[in-house]
Amino acid sequence: MKAVRMYQYGGPDVLTYEDDVPPPVAGPDTVLIRSVATSVNPIDWKVRSGVRQKDFPLQLPAILGKDVSGVVMAIGSEVRNFRPGDRVIAMADATYADVVAVPEALLTHLPDGVDAIDAAAIPLVSLTGDQLVRVAAKVAPGWTILVSGALGSVGRAAVHVALKEGAKVIAGVRGRQLEEAEALGAHAAVALDDEDAMARLEPVDAVADTVGGETAARLLRKVKAGGRFGYASVLPDNAAKEAGVEVSRVFAQPDPSRLRAFADDLRDGTFTLPVSRHMPLSDAAAAHALLEKGGGGKIVLTM
CATH class of the missing domain: 3.90.180.10 (Medium-chain alcohol dehydrogenases, catalytic domain)
Structure with missing residues (x-):
């Protein structure tokens, strides 16, 4: 072969x-x-x-x-x-x-x-985004969740799943990507590289982080007490300092039923x-x- x-x-x-x-x-x-x-x-x-x-x-x-x-x-x-x-x-x-x-x-x-x-x-990135939202961030209907790197492959999948789960979704992107982010269908978007925009960001119930680094550290400080921070890259340096926030990393696992759901949504045009x-x-x-x-x-x- x-x-x-x-x-x-x-x-x-x-x-x-x-x-x-x-x-x-x-x-x-x-x-x-x-x-x-x-x-x-x-x-x-x-x-x-x-x-x-x-x-x-x-x-x-x-x-x-x-x-x-x-x-x-x-x-x-x-x-x-x-x-x-x-x-x-x-x-x-x-x-x-x-x-x-x-x-x-x-x-x-x-x-x-x-x-x-x-x-x-779609397999690895879609299942990573899915498990980042459902397993690591454990999003619940009505929660506000911020997905960082929302225009990346994993981020798009995470936004898609969070919306299907009934959450209010904030797409975290670069400032130059704000207009493009509108097509994701999220309820709002925020420029992660804009200090003023980040300062105005209200605390959220959960974060699904695909970026890591200083961005992840800043977002962790935006999670409400009792909230959850799921990440797929590198653990933020301040993870141990944010009392009351559950921090979980995701290593994607095969899940054929969830993968089939993504494939069906791809067919139906609801996921791209x-x-x-x-x-x-x-x-x-x-x-x-x-x-x-x-x-x-x-x-x-x-x-």
Whole structure:
């Protein structure tokens, strides 16, 4: 099969495209997918570089990737809900390859009307945003929640879920993005880089933070006593000082039912996740280099 492997930690150049990698074998409860696309996420380059080696150790040589969209090509003897030819999507492992083995329990059908290539952009980021809101921030109907980095991929998913959960949502963005943020459907928007706007911001019930750094530290101080602060990046330095605020980090876990809900909303046009560029799998190293520079948007790798 075709795959991108890494034999050591390092820069983008450690990613090697190969067209003769032994394909995975379907176990009893496993589905083999002929992938049409995967996508590149920040966690990919952080794992590749070794920055997150402690949290996500690899057995080298390794294949990166957490998103897959494609068609079932073979199933294990105990698989009951999928058949060859089914269009599917999943948050899985080792997805920088044109054949991916996924346990049946992690897989969901891709609804008709959804483009299979662009659908590969949604698994990890959508589930991160979902769990950031529902699990870490534990948002409740009627709460006011601020989502930082609301125009990013995870932020968009978090805004979408918070609105569906019945919360009042404030989209936290840069000042130059305020007009663009209106399309998210949030109840309000605030410029996180505007000191005056931040000073005027009333305390909120919860924050779903996708930014980290000093922005996260400032937002933590805006959470009401008894409120919740969920984060997906780095723990703010002042986390231990804010008494009465529950602080929780999210590491996204596979959840096929929630992923299917995102796919359905994508089909219905109620959720959008812009893809900035499509690149062939063989250009994975270049995609990593672009992502590390920041601001490049979501990149999908096609097979």
